[in-house]
Amino acid sequence: MFLKSSRGSLLAAALFLPLTAAVAGGEHAAARADSHAPIGVMGDHVHKAGEFMASYRYMRMEMSGNRIGRKEVSPEFIVQNVPNRFDGPGTLRVVPTEMTMEMHMLGVMYGWTDTVTLMAMLPVVANTMQHLTFQGMSGTDRLGTFETSSEGIGDIGLFALFRLHDDGHQLLVGRMGLRAPTGSVDETAQVLTPMNTRPTLRMPYPMQLGSGTYAVTPALTWRRYLGAASIGAQYDGVLQLGRNDEGYTLGDQHALGAWAAYGWAPWVSTSLRARASSRESIQGLDRRIMAPIQTANPDFQGGDRIEAGVGVNLLGVDGPLRHHRLAMEMLWPFYQDLNGPQMEADYTLTVGYQYAW
Numbered sequence: 240m241f242l243k244s245s246r247g248s249l250l251a252a253a254l255f256l257p258l259t260a261a262v263a264g265g266e267h268a269a270a271r272a273d274s275h276a277p278i279g280v281m282g283d284h285v286h287k288a289g290e291f292m293a294s295y296r297y298m299r300m301e302m303s304g305n306r307i308g309r310k311e312v313s314p315e316f317i318v319q320n321v322p323n324r325f326d327g328p329g330t331l332r333v334v335p336t337e338m339t340m341e342m343h344m345l346g347v348m349y350g351w352t353d354t355v356t357l358m359a360m361l362p363v364v365a366n367t368m369q370h371l372t373f374q375g376m377s378g379t380d381r382l383g384t385f386e387t388s389s390e391g392i393g394d395i396g397l398f399a400l401f402r403l404h405d406d407g408h409q410l411l412v413g414r415m416g417l418r419a420p421t422g423s424v425d426e427t428a429q430v431l432t433p434m435n436t437r438p439t440l441r442m443p444y445p446m447q448l449g450s451g452t453y454a455v456t457p458a459l460t461w462r463r464y465l466g467a468a469s470i471g472a473q474y475d476g477v478l479q480l481g482r483n484d485e486g487y488t489l490g491d492q493h494a495l496g497a498w499a500a501y502g503w504a505p506w507v508s509t510s511l512r513a514r515a516s517s518r519e520s521i522q523g524l525d526r527r528i529m530a531p532i533q534t535a536n537p538d539f540q541g542g543d544r545i546e547a548g549v550g551v552n553l554l555g556v557d558g559p560l561r562h563h564r565l566a567m568e569m570l571w572p573f574y575q576d577l578n579g580p581q582m583e584a585d586y587t588l589t590v591g592y593q594y595a596w
């Protein structure tokens with residue numbers, strides 16, 4: 240799996256050498272931990288013909304508090320000021336306060352040829368959301384709190400990765416992917432209404448497990464070795480196709496990220512990464528998702544975010560650990576401009592294990 244990629248002198252130099260650092264020549268190819276991008280990046284590498292790789296990723300995103308645009312707002316501000324677009328109260332009456340999104344992602348890669356690698360991804364999703372319900376049709380009297388959750392298979396993805404350029408130092412990988420609507424979009428939960436009743440309703444958009452539509456997921460990834468260091472960049476998109484059976488389309492997403500990594504030894508590298516992403520709001524409407532809560536409004540979805548963080552890649556280079564990889568990355572947002580009111584992200588953690596043979 241580690242290609243004939245690396246010729247860098249692996250034990251030299253300080254973190255983030257000037258980009259002019261010369262690539263040490265004359266050494267034969269060796270495995271290095273930063274031959275894979277930080278674990279939060281997907282579809283960054285390819286395999287040689289006949290190689291397989293199995294992977295497991297755990298991703299966790301925590302959200303809390305709310306914003307309108309870049310401005311933080313309180314639950315009381317939301318229920319006094321933000322209109323309810325559906326029948327009932329004039330303003331929103333239920334406010335989400337915290338959300339945890341977890342994903343267990345199983346993946347397999349296969350080098351079909353030296354140029355084309357095939358990849359499949361199966362996500363298992365688990366979401367929980369905490370809410371605050373305000374009493375009656377108006378005012379700021381707190382009635383109570385409730386939690387909803389959803390769990391199950393998300394949208395599976397099938398991808399082809401293309402080795403567009405690879406000279407041992409510099410690698411360019413193109414990706415074309417198709418996501419299928421295998422995740423449920425009709426999950427329900429019991430809620431606490433402002434009238435103090437507890438009906439079971441279809442959950443709002445962020446709590447659903449899938450998109451309900453096919454999507455194409457192109458990406459382009461570039462990586463270059465600079466001695467013991469490496470730098471890389473990726474564009475990553477999710478373009479939804481058509482409208483789902485419930486009557487809506489999730490917003491398209493575009494992300495641009497860049498990282499720098501340094502290999503302290505062939506078996507360990509650390510990285511810094513920044514990523515800017517943009518997601519559009521939802522087009523259309525699910526007629527069964529109509530409640531005085533921001534998450535039920537298709538307009539209050541998506542926005543722009545810039546996050547940055549650190550990662551570590553570990554690679555087994557000999558003995559029984561050879562070809563095993565373990566990696567972790569943590570990203571924190573430092574800029575969020577949300578189509579809000581919407582919950583803001585606190586952090587995203589990705590832990591991954593990969594094994595190639």
Ligand SMILES: [Cu+2]
Pocket residue numbers: 240284285286292348
């Ligand atoms: Cu792989």
